Amino acid sequence: VLDLCQRHEAQRVIKGKSMVTEETGLNDFLERGGLTVTETDLGEYIIQQAGETPSHIVGPALHKSPDEIRELFLDKHALGDRDLSATEDMVAEARTVLRDRFLGGQVGIIGANALIAENGYSMLVTNEGNGDLCANLPSVLIVCTTIDRVLPRMEDAGALLRLLVRSATGQPQTCYTSFYSGPRREGETDGPLETHFVLLDNGRTDILAGEYREMLECMRCGACLTHCPIYAAVGGHAYGWVYQGPMGSVLTPLLTSLEASAALPNACTTCGRCAEVCPADIPLPDMLRDLRNEENLTGLTATRWRLGLKLHSLLARLPSLYRFATGIGIGLLHLMGKRRGYIARVPGAAGWSRQRDFPAPQASTFMRQYRAGRHGDE
Structure with missing residues (x-):
């Protein structure tokens, strides 16, 4: 030019x-x-x-x-x-x-x-x-x-x-x-x-030959941005590059690298609004989940997160153990925040609680309260 x-x-x-x-x-x-x-x-x-x-x-x-x-x-x-x-x-x-x-x-x-x-x-x-x-x-x-x-x-x-x-x-x-x-x-x-x-081109030929080829059907209408709760909360500049919102969270890692933009696929609640309004029927939530999986498989995710997800996966396959562990965790968090009604510093989440307080949970999990309520009705 x-x-x-x-x-x-x-x-x-x-x-x-x-x-x-x-x-x-x-x-x-x-x-x-x-x-x-x-x-x-x-x-x-x-x-x-x-x-x-x-x-x-x-x-x-x-x-x-x-x-x-x-x-x-x-x-x-x-x-x-x-x-x-x-x-x-x-x-x-x-x-x-x-x-x-x-x-x-x-x-x-x-x-x-x-x-x-x-x-x-x-x-x-x-x-x-x-x-x-x-x-x-x-x-x-x-x-x-x-x-x-x-x-x-x-x-x-x-x-x-x-x-x-x-x-x-x-x-x-x-x-x-x-x-x-x-x-x-x-x-x-x-x-x-x-x-x-x-x-x-800028990598689009590679995208066409890969599993994310449907992303090339994007017509840049911006509908996914307009309906995305994350975009509405943080604005477009938070995405760090040219393309914002759900389409940007998929396209940016593909055009640049997943290493440089791994945070974008994780900035998603998977509510599915983007998929509902996309005129090209691009499965954006599925693509974002696939990029998260790639991030995990390639070791880009922090070690503590990978170990945490493996532990959660193990607990989720053993319901009795899951209920026992969450019961202990809820009880401890309740004791930590019982006096003030909130927890100023959450163990293992210092970065998160540095900016906000964590509301103290009730002393019992939802499932325990649900079962107690059923027994009471009977």
């Missing part, structure tokens, strides 16, 4: 929203090469000005409040004293600033929701129209996407579109669904003079 920009002596790049360029760190690379890169999707533009990364694959600035965006614009845009109390005022200001960037862009970079092998078209879905401006105003267009975006037929793109939009934003159709057929043809007055496609 940098070579293409330098070949055309370009200095100003305008970009549409693209998770692929986030994955490769393209913006930083181009800026180190002396280019000025402007994100034109409003959410991406906001976090670019803030020097942050996206917190949601559909709504990159979901973590920013209106007050934070207002203060950011007042600080970054040298437009004098002005009133940005209304959301409409902030949007209008962003349009004003970005309009000059659009008109001055020498190279446009966009992503693609689909590449259609049947006719060579690329499909892009947006709600702001910035993708069309990035694609048609500069003389050079670069489409950056991944090999799993290639679809055989136009009708496949139509099916993808119906699922993607409803799952991503709840709309029957986005404001802009664009199909690009290549550079400007003879006699046409609009469109780029050159169109280039950059297809990223």
Whole structure:
């Protein structure tokens, strides 16, 4: 991409929203090469000005409040004293600033929701129209996407579109669904003079050949993030890389390494919401459990956890011993927290109890109380 920009002596790049360029760190690379890169999707533009990364694959600035965006614009845009109390005022200001960037862009970079092998078209879905401006105003267009975006037929793109939009934003159709057929043809007055496609693999061929190949069917709708209780509690930045939520907890270990991101598959309650809402029927909870199993088999899990799980597995196969051991454990925890109603430090869980108190349990296990209640009723 940098070579293409330098070949055309370009200095100003305008970009549409693209998770692929986030994955490769393209913006930083181009800026180190002396280019000025402007994100034109409003959410991406906001976090670019803030020097942050996206917190949601559909709504990159979901973590920013209106007050934070207002203060950011007042600080970054040298437009004098002005009133940005209304959301409409902030949007209008962003349009004003970005309009000059659009008109001055020498190279446009966009992503693609689909590449259609049947006719060579690329499909892009947006709600702001910035993708069309990035694609048609500069003389050079670069489409950056991944090999799993290639679809055989136009009708496949139509099916993808119906699922993607409803799952991503709840709309029957986005404001802009664009199909690009290549550079400007003879006699046409609009469109780029050159169109280039950059297809990223980055381990996807290996994923296709492995047991997690269904993950490549992900259409990046973000539905699993929206419904995930873990994502709702910790936010997108806690996932540490480009992809967040359940899909990120599977995809990140596959694209990077399980060693570097072993915490992600464990950040899951296996409630199954992600599987219920996934339009591609990707078995995300099963994949997360499989990654946990791989972590255990390869010895990435801490020794105390592996031994603890083996002990729990042994006890679970011997119900009488399980009830006896849990009865003793509950009794001891009850005695430790009886006076204050909580336990400040739990043996073997110092890291956990350093941040919170553990409520003292009752003196008897549930099963003992249940049996006592049944005998009392009789």
